[in-house]
Amino acid sequence: MEDNHISFGVINMKEYAIEIIIDEDGLLEAETFGFKGKVCESEIKELLSSEFVLEEVEHKDEYFQSEDVSVQKKESIQRRQS
């Protein structure tokens, strides 16, 4: 998902994607595509915070680039300890 910014004349279409992988033990990994800045983190938190506890966050190089560049972030989340 490198180029997710498509222009239709006066209207721009932007695509945001989140890939989530849940293994057999309930361990979850999430990776975002197309987000800029810290919004990816807030988006992930909003999506998963009610069900999971964020255990480890790994920022890719793109995370520290300017907002014009697509930011990618990978997060590993472990299920909430009940």
Add this chain to the structure above:
Amino acid sequence: MSSHVRILTLKFCTCDLKTLTYALEKCGESYELKGENIVLSDCVIEKLESSFFIRVADYETGIIKKFKEVNSTVADAESKLRELKIEEQKALAEQARINMEMFKVRQIKKEQDQLEYDRRKLELEKQDFVMAKKLAIETKAKAMGYSVKETVENGKVKLMLVKRVYRCSQSMLLKSVKYTVMAGAL
């Protein structure tokens, strides 16, 4: 005329009536049971306390010979009985050992079955847990405007959430404002 007779009391080497009668039959002797005594054709075997005896004059060598023959047979029979008892005890001990081994095998099998049952139960609980989490994420994602595509790879559930946002470009908006202003000036 006087004579001296010595009476011999010969004791059989068994206290068991069945063994004694078995030895008599094997030696071809006919006998009759009278009370606790055994009457033979030419003598009587008496029971004194728990042992069997035969009283015989020392000149009655035929009877003495018969006693020796019967007693020898009794000894053989007793010996064989002892061997049989030892064999029987060995067989019983072996059977007990086999039973114990079978019991242990059944116990191990039972424990294995229980472990397998617990493992499957845990597996199902895990699956239920993953399904519940997946459904919760899907519901939340849809509420946030994402479309959800689900695939399964190597037993792992993969959810791809995609959201498309459409925006007007800022430069085009500015142009629209400019045209509006110009139109107002005219």
